[in-house]
Amino acid sequence: MHKGRKRPTHQADKSKSYPVTEPMELLPFLIKNISGAGRNVVKSILAHGQVSVDGKATTAYNYSLQPGHTVTVSKERIQEKPPMEGLSIMFEDEHIIVIKKDAGLLSVSSDSAKENELTAYRQLMAHVRTENPKNRIFVVHRLDRDTSGVMMFAKSEAIQQQLQNSWQDTVQERIYVALVEGTVKKEKGTVSSWLKESKTLKMYSSPYPNDGLHAVTHYKVLRTSKSFSLLEVQLETGRKNQIRVHMEEIGHPVVGDKKYGARTKAIGRLGLHARVLAFIHPVSGKLVRFETDIPKLFLKPFQAPVQP
Template sequence: MAKSAPAKKGRPGAKTPNDSRTNRPNISQYTVKEPTELLPFLLNKQSNLGRNTVKAILARGQVLVNDRVVTAYNCPLEPGQTVTIRKDKVVEEPQLIGLTILHEDEDIIVIQKNAGLLSISSGQENETTAYRQLMAHVRIQDPGNRIFVVHRLDRDTSGVMMFAKSERVQQLLQNSWQDTVEERTYVALVEGKVKKTEGTISSWLKESSTLKMYSSHYPNDGQHAVTHYKTIQSNSSFTLLEVRLETGRKNQIRVHMQDIGHPIVGDKKYGSRSKAINRLGLHARVLAFKHPTKGELLRFETDIPKSFLNPFRQTSTESK
């Protein structure tokens, strides 16, 4: 706790020079003087506390910015805002399962989703989804808060995805998705050695009566889909590809990898026979976009899953 000067008698509401209110012993309050982010601001003001302790205070919902609970470490602060630390009331943050919040502000939440977690329920399933968990998360601040789906990742695809925190922002993002998104890059572990080190796949995607997507090579017969790829690493059995989407269609990468004869590892639906990593070999590695209300460019990049590299390590070990 930052040190405070003795309060003067007869002035119970007086502030100390460091803007900490002394009339409420379980609350410290500070005024932001210059642009910064929340975690470094707290570490500066609570210099007697360790970094992990300050993070725990944040995670428990004990920090408010302008009277709203904030748990994101990188919440931007602007001069004139008020930051409050509560010691007497702990708001329990529900444990997040299968996802990590990478960024949160008043308009959007960006997460990293694990393979196996549904983005949103596809019917009446009463199971854990990213959507339900994030809805509970934002309702800590206000029971009326909601989140809105902007795009999805398949259950067995891991990586970066984004939700909106209002219907207005959802519509802004969806209506200008092609212009807003600067980069969507995946990594895909596919079967076999891809002969061309880089290339582009273009087709028109349609959905069958069994809800399986497939390519039509007749112009304008379905939704146009364009996928660019280049090799990161390969051996005789597998290829690790960097895949960049020019369009974002349902199951686009999965269909296009099958089209070139190299289905994604673990993707039985689209022709895979390999279970080399016990999951689908597809990960949304990079998402870069213009913030829907602020206009700034945000870029989120995650690591290639270690399991995607295992088939190449095994080959290297066996060859020694």
Template sequence: MKKKNYTTNRTTKVSSPAKPKIYTVKESTQLLPFLLDTLSQLSRNSVKSILARGQVTVNSQPTTAYNYELEPGYLVSIHQEKVTSAPPLIGMTILFEDEDIVVIQKEHGLLSVSAGQENEITAYRQLMSHVRTENPNQRIFIVHRLDRDTSGVMLFAKSEKVQQILQNSWQDIVKERSYVALVDGEVKKQEGTITSWLKESSTLKMYSSPYPNDGQHAVTHYKKMESNKFFSLLEVHLETGRKNQIRVHMQDIGHPVAGDKKYGSKSKEIGRLGLHARILAFEHPTTGAMMRFETDIPKVFLKPFRAGSSK
């Protein structure tokens, strides 16, 4: 598949600073060796000076670390002047960024997008500020959401065109969407599938309708990873992506997500909602390249299974 050639800056205004040179990493390496190889026309000291002066960014993040670990697909930009650091990101980390998309890992407690309060910190608002440090006209577009108290991988678009491609072809583009859920009680079955029709009540709470074809069809698959008499850790795959789908379906089988008071959980041990969007794999909307992002299971999810732990 033909990959897009990222060799020009997104900024096109005549008054903007000189465009950085952008290079795509082809294989795993460290930053200094990559720069020495890429800028082979320069002396080693000159390359080290460029790095030390803060003229290098990796996936749009400034760095001066010689041993910064690079992976295939990372974008290394070399600027004419020192890069002004973007405001620090709160409750989120950028995993990948190019001209079309931004992939982040969101922490629990951070809203994906505003729920009406103008000054509330959200992933969306922070990313908007982040991209506008390079181009004042750049925008961010919502592709999907995670609940405030759900952590994990999220994907955003950097144009309305890319947003529409992703949303209109979501079922085909997304190849894997996997969660881990810590739920109350011991799930007996090693694996299972939950199917129902989801509706929203007048109080904005989702529930499974007792009637077929009454609402949005929702299918959730799960496999048990660990369990004891107090908790079970499940790997959960979504066949459909409905609002609060996992939370409703876990309640339906009598094992609500840990800490999910709204859907029947009585546990408070981990101090948060026991739901994490662990893996997101998809075809890049413009290059067609396969992208896969896997994050660690939150350590607090494993705490109930450690030796000596008790409810």
């Protein structure tokens, strides 16, 4: 199995930091502080992007330093991680990356996506390659573009295969919150059906047993109003669009989900968020759990209007 290079927890052997105690421009500061380095050597270090101020690389000779700044000089060019759009990294080690994805960001490119469209996959690939151009990431599971929440990627093909082959046993919890239309009367329930995909790529429940992929969804009501319900949804199986199909089936489509019967756009996005992902780590064998907050937008329909 390919092992990724371990990221050093500190760079003491590769870099040196200097605290700034008085206002000064960067070039004279470096000449003063880097022992045995002449002006041309210092200029070369700067030009090669080996200097950062408070963690941000700069090549400006006249950068205005202030007391409290920390200047770091690295033996190698400082590789700045590319900025992330629509996602944040919750956890990363040499085997996996766990992210929180925003609604609207594609997990991976789809057939209908534009060629250079931003995806979580593409951004994370760029992220791991700043450390080593040969690094890669591998898709383990997906979230729909309009669903937000916790998602995991593997950092080697072996880990990807291991996770996918043992997914049902490895994943201990997959909990979503769903904002749905109407008042769900039953406090908790389970929907079980066989899912198939139509020619128009819409999933539906087959009326015949064993016809399609078995899908099981458990739900419990967190809040209700006259028009909406907030549900905690636990997946026993992870089929494409499973929650969306099952919510439509019980007569309470997910808010904003026109494809599966919704009539409202109450929050300007799909009312589905992958809140918790807990699984057995593929290498350490330990249970790891990642939890996010319920998006504030999902609570809006239940807040009393402010009296004028």
